[in-house]
Amino acid sequence: MGYWLVKSEPYKYSWEQLLKDGRTYWDGVRNYEARNNLQAMKSGDAVLFYHSNEGLAVVGIARVVAKAYPDPTTDDPRWVAVDIEPVETLAKPVSLSDLKKEPRLQNLALIKQGQLSVMPLTKEEFAVIVAQGRA
DNA sequence: GCCAACGTTGGC
DNA sequence: GCCAACGTTGGC
Numbered sequence: 001m002g003y004w005l006v007k008s009e010p011y012k013y014s015w016e017q018l019l020k021d022g023r024t025y026w027d028g029v030r031n032y033e034a035r036n037n038l039q040a041m042k043s044g045d046a047v048l049f050y051h052s053n054e055g056l057a058v059v060g061i062a063r064v065v066a067k068a069y070p071d072p073t074t075d076d077p078r079w080v081a082v083d084i085e086p087v088e089t090l091a092k093p094v095s096l097s098d099l100k101k102e103p104r105l106q107n108l109a110l111i112k113q114g115q116l117s118v119m120p121l122t123k124e125e126f127a128v129i130v131a132q133g134r135a
Numbered sequence: 136g137c138c139a140a141c142g143t144t145g146g147c
Numbered sequence: 148g149c150c151a152a153c154g155t156t157g158g159c
Contacts, residue, residue: 009157030155031142052157096158115141115156 002045003126004037004064005110006084007052007117015049015059018086026118027071027081034118039068041082048121048129049086050110057093058129062086090133104128 006026008014018024029035041047045064051057066083073081099105105128109119121129 007157033142056158113141114139114158117156 002040002042002064003048003121003123004041004045005048005050005058005108005119005121006062007050007110009053010051010055011053015051015086015089018049018060018062018084019089023065023083023085025066025072025081025083027073027079029071029079029081029118031115031117034116035078035080037118037120038080038082040120041067043067046087046126047084048126051093055093056097057095058090058099058133059093060086060090061088061130090130092133092135094129094132098132099129102128102132 013024026038029038041064043064043066047062047064048058049060049062051059062084064082065085068080068082070077071079071081096110099108100111105111105125108125109116
């Protein structure tokens with residue numbers, strides 16, 4: 001079972017929109033490292049949903065429901081998309097500043113490499129963030 | 136709106 | 148294959 005964190009700008013696609021839709025495809029990735037991470041996702045993997053630009057917080061937990069397939073929004077075969085569905089809305093969004101304060105999260109790509117939009121998490125990192133979000 | 140960080144592109 | 152220039156992203 002894999003653990004991931006994906007970023008979305010709320011005005012493009014927000015957590016609330018995902019709740020309303022019930023399921024969405026995660027596309028538009030145009031960065032090789034993020035693409036490689038997408039391709040490594042498997043159905044059933046857990047995905048934290050982070051709002052960038054506005055909010056700056058992890059707001060919910062989603063699940064991969066379809067592993068990587070060619071991105072339907074482009075003819076370029078290099079890019080892929082996955083399908084995700086919402087699992088749980090965090091009672092208390094975990095903000096970026098909270099993440100930065102947590103010693104166990106200092107290796108997060110979110111903190112070290114701000115512009116990566118899809119990144120892997122360890123099981124512990126996932127658990128730490130979710131525990132904060134439920135507190 | 137600004138600026139720093141990073142990835143990608145293209146000339147040599 | 149190197150490296151400078153450029154574009155994009157995202158925090159502040």
